[in-house]
Structures are given as structure tokens and as C-alpha cells.
Amino acid sequence: MKVQQETDMTSKADNTEILTLPEVARYLKIAEKTVLRMAHRGAIPAAKVGNQWRFLKPVIDNWLLTKMDNTPQVSGFARLVDDPETGLMPLSRLLHESFVVPDLPPGTKEEILSTLIAPLVENNLLKDGTAYLHKLIAREQLLSTALERGIAVPHIRNPKENPPGLTVIVTGRCPAGTDFDAPDEEPTRLFFLIVTDSESVHLRLLAKLSKILSDEKTVQAILAAPDERAIIDTV
Structure with a gap:
């Protein structure tokens, strides 16, 4: 099975998998403005529907894993790994x-x-x-x-x-x-x-x-x- 482009997969996704910009920002725990800038630069997988950005959650998960591998020092993502406020167990x-x-x-x-x-x-x-x-x-x-x-x-x-x-x-x-x-x-x-x-x-x-x-x-x-x-x- 070849990995499909995110735009090809949108029709297969249900509403729980298609995220809005605010939902992606909350999911990644970074500012909406940061997500918006990344979307405009093509730095995050996204598609424009009308005038609104939409994101496919499974694609975001896989993209995030790649970012973790390549840029573990990025502050917005590093907080997801060891956050004392949420206390994820070892x-x-x-x-x-x-x-x-x-x-x-x-x-x-x-x-x-x-x-x-x-x-x-x-x-x-x-x-x-x-x-x-x-x-x-x-x-x-x-x-x-x-x-x-x-x-x-x-x-x-x-x-x-x-x-x-x-x-x-x-x-x-x-x-x-x-x-x-x-x-x-x-x-x-x-x-x-x-x-x-x-x-x-x-x-x-x-x-x-x-x-x-x-x-x-x-x-x-x-x-x-x-x-x-x-x-x-x-x-």
C-alpha cells in the first residue's frame, strides 16, 4: 500500500479526523498563529477548504513523529514529552x-x-x-x-x-x-x-x-x- 497524499484521504475521513486550525493548535499545544504561519509556509500538512485550513489527524500524528525525530529541541514539541503539569507516568x-x-x-x-x-x-x-x-x-x-x-x-x-x-x-x-x-x-x-x-x-x-x-x-x-x-x- 502506498502512502496517499492528505488531500486524497480527506474523503475517507470522518469528522473526528478532520481538524480545524484551533483544534490542531490545542492538539499540538502551540499558538494558533504559529500553526497558521506553518500552514502558509507549507511546514505542516494541511489543505485549504474554501478560505479555511483543515488538517487530517492521522497525517498530523505521523508528521509530528517525524518532527520529533529531526528537531527534538523545538520548544513547542518538547513540552509534549515531559510536562510536569500533566504528569505522564514513565x-x-x-x-x-x-x-x-x-x-x-x-x-x-x-x-x-x-x-x-x-x-x-x-x-x-x-x-x-x-x-x-x-x-x-x-x-x-x-x-x-x-x-x-x-x-x-x-x-x-x-x-x-x-x-x-x-x-x-x-x-x-x-x-x-x-x-x-x-x-x-x-x-x-x-x-x-x-x-x-x-x-x-x-x-x-x-x-x-x-x-x-x-x-x-x-x-x-x-x-x-x-x-x-x-x-x-x-x-
Whole structure:
């Protein structure tokens, strides 16, 4: 599947995915004027509908991950990673050995995602694994959650559709690598399935994972970790 342009995807998006300028500013926690200037410069993916700027949320998520990798010092984005006012818990507290799949076999997207959500179903955190799988696949059809360097961060389109009060990350490792439609066309080896019903926490988890995984030594350490506990300790 080739990544489509954001303007081509707008017709597939529902109203919860199409954001206005004020909504994007709140989502990114930066000033509206800053977003407007970025849109005019083409520095943020956007499309003009009439005289109004519109933004596609999944595209903004992927764009933000790229910005995190390239410019971690930018003040507006850095605050999303470690904000003492909101007190996001350390990633280590969101990881558990029961939610680590250390030996994912290569397969289709559906097979990979089905294996990743299996621990959630087994621990009674998801009532309907099939329905949740369909939501994950729908998100992938809109725009792949695979990044460069063999990493993917699967998640459903609307965090509020996750189980209430649940925040967890399911970690999957595919030593052989598998095709997940990465932008660099390289096989994906590490998967971090984000499950949270909070949009702000969702965004900040994306940011924090991006910051950690931008270090190639960390990525290689995860790939070389001997077991589930070692994977968690590395992250």
C-alpha cells in the first residue's frame, strides 16, 4: 500500500479526523498563529477548504513523529514529552511482560495486529478483539503507522474508542522483519501498540516513543534483548 497524499484521504475521513486550525493548535499545544504561519509556509500538512485550513489527524500524528525525530529541541514539541503539569507516568510503568510479544513471525498486517492484541484479549482488557482488530486495520488503510528504521506504532483512529481508563503499550518484536508499508520500504521489526482513551496522553506517548527510538543504540538493544523483561528494561 502506498502512502496517499492528505488531500486524497480527506474523503475517507470522518469528522473526528478532520481538524480545524484551533483544534490542531490545542492538539499540538502551540499558538494558533504559529500553526497558521506553518500552514502558509507549507511546514505542516494541511489543505485549504474554501478560505479555511483543515488538517487530517492521522497525517498530523505521523508528521509530528517525524518532527520529533529531526528537531527534538523545538520548544513547542518538547513540552509534549515531559510536562510536569500533566504528569505522564514513565513508559516503564505502561509496559509489562504480559504485554510483550518477543518473537512475532512475519505476516500480513492483519496477522501482526491480531497477535499484538491477543494479550489484551487474554487479560480481559478488550471485550471484542475482532472489532478492535477491524479498527486497527481501518487506521492502517488510511495511512500506515510504520515509521522509518524498522519501527511501527499501531493505534486506532480515535483514542476515545479505547476501553475507558486503560493506558497500556503492547510491544512486539519481529526479529526477521516484516512488510508494514514503511515509508523507507524497509522491513518493520519493532511494534508499539498504543492503547489509551486520552488524546493528550496518546499524543505524548507517540512523542516519548519517538524520542526514545530515535537512538539507534536503543533500537539495537531491544532487538538483541534476550527476553521480555530485558526488552522492558531497555525501553
